[in-house]
Amino acid sequence: MKILDKDADGYVLGPKSMVLIGPPGCGKTTAALNSWLLPGISDAGPDAILGCSFTKAAAGEMRQKLAKASGIGYRDTRNTVRTIHSESLRLLRANGHPGVVYDEKAKKEKKTTSKIEDDDPEDYGRDAMGTPCKALRDESRRIWRIVRHKYPDDLGQPIDRLISREAGRAKFSIQDMAAEVRAYEGEKRQLGHIDFEDMLILALDVPSPDRALLVIDEAQDLSPLQLRVTGHWAERTDRLVWIGDPDQGIYTFSGADGDFLKQKIRAGSEVRRLAQGYRCPAPVRNLARNLIVQGDDREDADYLAAEHGGRVVFLDRPEDGARLGAASDGTVFFLSRTGKGLAGYARMLAESGVPFLQERGGSSPLRETSLANAIIALHYLLQKRDVPVESAIHLLNLLKYRDGWYAARGDMGKAKEELKRMAKNGRKTIDYYDLSEMGLRVNKLVGGTDDVSIALDRMKLADPDGFLLRIYQRSGVSGLIERPKITLTTIHSSKGREADTVILDRNCPFPSRKEIGSGREGWNGELRVLYVGITRTKRDLCMIRAESEEQDMGELLGMDESSACE
Numbered sequence: 396m397k398i399l400d401k402d403a404d405g406y407v408l409g410p411k412s413m414v415l416i417g418p419p420g421c422g423k424t425t426a427a428l429n430s431w432l433l434p435g436i437s438d439a440g441p442d443a444i445l446g447c448s449f450t451k452a453a454a455g456e457m458r459q460k461l462a463k464a465s466g467i468g469y470r471d472t473r474n475t476v477r478t479i480h481s482e483s484l485r486l487l488r489a490n491g492h493p494g495v496v497y498d499e500k501a502k503k504e505k506k507t508t509s510k511i512e513d514d515d516p517e518d519y520g521r522d523a524m525g526t527p528c529k530a531l532r533d534e535s536r537r538i539w540r541i542v543r544h545k546y547p548d549d550l551g552q553p554i555d556r557l558i559s560r561e562a563g564r565a566k567f568s569i570q571d572m573a574a575e576v577r578a579y580e581g582e583k584r585q586l587g588h589i590d591f592e593d594m595l596i597l598a599l600d601v602p603s604p605d606r607a608l609l610v611i612d613e614a615q616d617l618s619p620l621q622l623r624v625t626g627h628w629a630e631r632t633d634r635l636v637w638i639g640d641p642d643q644g645i646y647t648f649s650g651a652d653g654d655f656l657k658q659k660i661r662a663g664s665e666v667r668r669l670a671q672g673y674r675c676p677a678p679v680r681n682l683a684r685n686l687i688v689q690g691d692d693r694e695d696a697d698y699l700a701a702e703h704g705g706r707v708v709f710l711d712r713p714e715d716g717a718r719l720g721a722a723s724d725g726t727v728f729f730l731s732r733t734g735k736g737l738a739g740y741a742r743m744l745a746e747s748g749v750p751f752l753q754e755r756g757g758s759s760p761l762r763e764t765s766l767a768n769a770i771i772a773l774h775y776l777l778q779k780r781d782v783p784v785e786s787a788i789h790l791l792n793l794l795k796y797r798d799g800w801y802a803a804r805g806d807m808g809k810a811k812e813e814l815k816r817m818a819k820n821g822r823k824t825i826d827y828y829d830l831s832e833m834g835l836r837v838n839k840l841v842g843g844t845d846d847v848s849i850a851l852d853r854m855k856l857a858d859p860d861g862f863l864l865r866i867y868q869r870s871g872v873s874g875l876i877e878r879p880k881i882t883l884t885t886i887h888s889s890k891g892r893e894a895d896t897v898i899l900d901r902n903c904p905f906p907s908r909k910e911i912g913s914g915r916e917g918w919n920g921e922l923r924v925l926y927v928g929i930t931r932t933k934r935d936l937c938m939i940r941a942e943s944e945e946q947d948m949g950e951l952l953g954m955d956e957s958s959a960c961e
Contacts, residue, residue: 396660396696399667405430406438406608410665412635414614414656418698419683419930420674420893423638424457427610428464431636432457436465436475439607445628446476448612449621452891454478457612479621480591482628483598490601497588531567535575538562543592544618544650550596595624603628613891614639618650641694642687645887645924653920660694668696674893676705679929679936686954687926690919705934709956716898716939717743720881723935725895729883730928731756732948736900737883744881748865750874751881754888759879760862766854767875769793770867773850781824788814793853886928897932902941903948922952 399415402408409430417423427446435444446461448454458476462469477485488494535558542557543550549557555573562569583589589597609632611617611625616639629635637659644653660666672680680700688695710716717740720727729740734756744751745760753759761767768789775782776790791811817825854864866874882894903921925948929936938956941947949956 396666396668396694398670399426399430401426401430404665404667406434406634409634411633413637413665413667414659415636415638416656416660416666416668416694416696417638417640418669418672418696419640419643419927420672420701420933421669421698422671422673423640423669424453424460424612426669427457427612427636427638428460431608431610431634432461432475433464435608435634436467441467441472441475443605443607444475444610445482445606445608446610446612447479447482447625449479449617450613450891451478453613454481456891479617479624480594483594483601483624486601486603487594487597492597492601493587494594495586495588497583497586497590497593531571532575532579534565534567535572536579538565538572539576539579540592541650543596544620547596547599547620547623592620595620598624599627603631606632608632608634608636610636610638612638615641615644615653615656616646616651616890617655619652620650622652622655640696642690642696642923643890643927645890645920645927647920657692657694668698670698672698672701674701674933675930676701676703676934678707679705679932682707682936682954682956683926683929686929686952687922689953690922692919701933703934705932705936708935708937709940710937711940713739713900713939714743716740716900716937717747719937720744720896720898721747721749723880723896725880725934727881727896727898728889728892728894728931729881729898729900730886730889730931731900732886732902732924733904734885735904736902737885740898740900741883744883745860745862745865748862748867748869748874749881750866750870750877750879751883752879754882754884756883756885759883760858760866761875761879763858763863765789765792766857766863769850769854770863771872771875774867774872781826784814784818784822784825787825788818790850793850886924889931890927893931893933895933896935896937897928898937898939899928900939900941901948901950902939903946903951905946905951918952921948925949925952925954 396416397404404410404413415423415426417426432444432446446454446457448457454476458469458472461467461476462472465472467475474485484494484496538558538561539554541561546557546560554576555569558573558576559569562572565572583593606628609625609629614637617625637656639656641653641656644651644656647653675683677700680698684697687693708719710719716729720729720740721744729737729751731737737753737756741751741753741757741759750761751759752761766789768783768786769792772782772786772790775786788811791814814825855861858864863875886899905921938949940949944950
């Protein structure tokens with residue numbers, strides 16, 4: 396593969412169709428901007444250009460960089476850079492389709508307004524099943540999503556036949572799942588709604604606008620349905636650029652076509668690669684490369700490590716990883732193969748009073764925004780300083796449930812309404828003396844009378860472990876209001892993102908190599924997942940060994956730790 400030359404290969408002089416391979420951290424978004432999007436906008440205007448991806452994160456990053464580089468306002472870039480779904484929905488609506496997205500809440504509201512005699516008696520039986528009913532619904536819809544993504548040419552076949560293609564490990568019978576899918580499709584028709592797969596299917600029948608340039612990012616993770624849609628758009632496009640990296644294709648489990656980019660390369664497409672890394676330092680890059688080259692059926696695209704320093708650390712105990720992450724400078728990712736693998740780290744960080752966000756497998760104490768705001772209000776009141784209006788409202792919410800409040804403290808209801816009006820009108824803070832005049836009796840509160848005790852008791856009921864108070868004691872108010880530097884998420888959810896330090900737990904949900912998946916693709920898929928996790932770091936990587944070799948993802952995949960030192 397030739398290395399990309401942004402001038403010779405770009406929008407003005409380059410071929411009409413091209414594939415760009417971008418290894419981790421090699422600046423593929425920047426390359427797309429400098430080589431195609433910015434020259435295309437300059438030549439044909441922003442409305443004749445479309446850059447798209449299947450993820451909001453990738454499209455959002457591209458929009459931000461485009462706005463900064465071009466001087467176009469961020470909001471004004473939304474017609475130039477979109478997700479494939481949002482562009483499909485835009486085209487549907489522009490061609491007269493109402494494009495109302497299916498919403499479970501809307502279904503429930505419609506249900507409550509219908510007459511009893513119109514209800515299906517079976518609905519009550521399904522509702523009475525409780526959790527099993529929800530599990531059947533979720534599993535059926537998950538498989539139905541995959542089926543529509545993988546087999547867009549066969550959607551005219553009976554639902555049970557389509558479901559059977561992906562129901563190998565399902566917990567429910569094909570008949571039950573097919574019945575759930577039919578009921579789901581019926582609900583959508585009754586409401587006049589569409590879901591995310593419908594957007595793409597219907598977009599195939601909508602004329603594509605003429606474009607000067609179409610750039611498709613993260614192409615390695617597109618499903619056959621998404622490829623059909625983007626191929627439909629490409630028919631009326633002057634220049635077409637596919638951007639991706641086959642080594643980072645990790646969504647085959649949800650229907651992605653992991654072979655698409657490799658097939659385009661082998662079919663003789665014009666292919667370029669990025670060769671200079673800007674994210675991963677040499678120890679991390681070496682470890683990642685020595686892992687991924689073990690895979691079969693690859694199209695190799697080597698790249699140089701970033702020039703800055705970094706390190707790879709191997710630890711045996713999760714608690715050591717938690718301490719390392721808490722003490723690290725800059726942003727930190729705790730990554731696991733599944734959400735369940737993050738629970739222990741969340742507990743350890745919370746017990747230490749370390750602020751963090753948890754995106755998968757649980758919830759961070761900082762999600763309790765009402766309690767956090769009440770603590771903030773108390774902090775400022777006890778210091779006789781101005782109190783954020785929103786925080787004061789949450790403190791009143793916490794106090795109002797005291798015994799006899801409605802009779803003895805009715806004036807606080809008026810205070811809450813006044814505070815809400817202030818917030819609506821843009822008022823940010825309120826003087827604590829003003830709060831006193833509004834009926835909060837702030838002097839008693841500041842003096843440490845029973846209102847403080849009541850507030851703290853309510854916090855203990857809602858947060859019995861005292862995690863929010865520990866965060867406050869460790870980091871002060873900033874720990875409650877600033878975005879935490881630590882994020883707990885899965886490897887899949889970290890795709891397209893980066894952090895200064897990555898703590899990667901190697902516990903694997905599969906007990907043996909055999910159960911990773913049938914054939915070599917399951918094996919290669921897990922290699923790519925670990926490869927993506929390793930390459931999220933900009934500086935330091937900490938690998939936490941699993942408790943047993945049988946469940947250690949690194950051991951299962953033949954990771955040689957000495958390769959990190961090469």
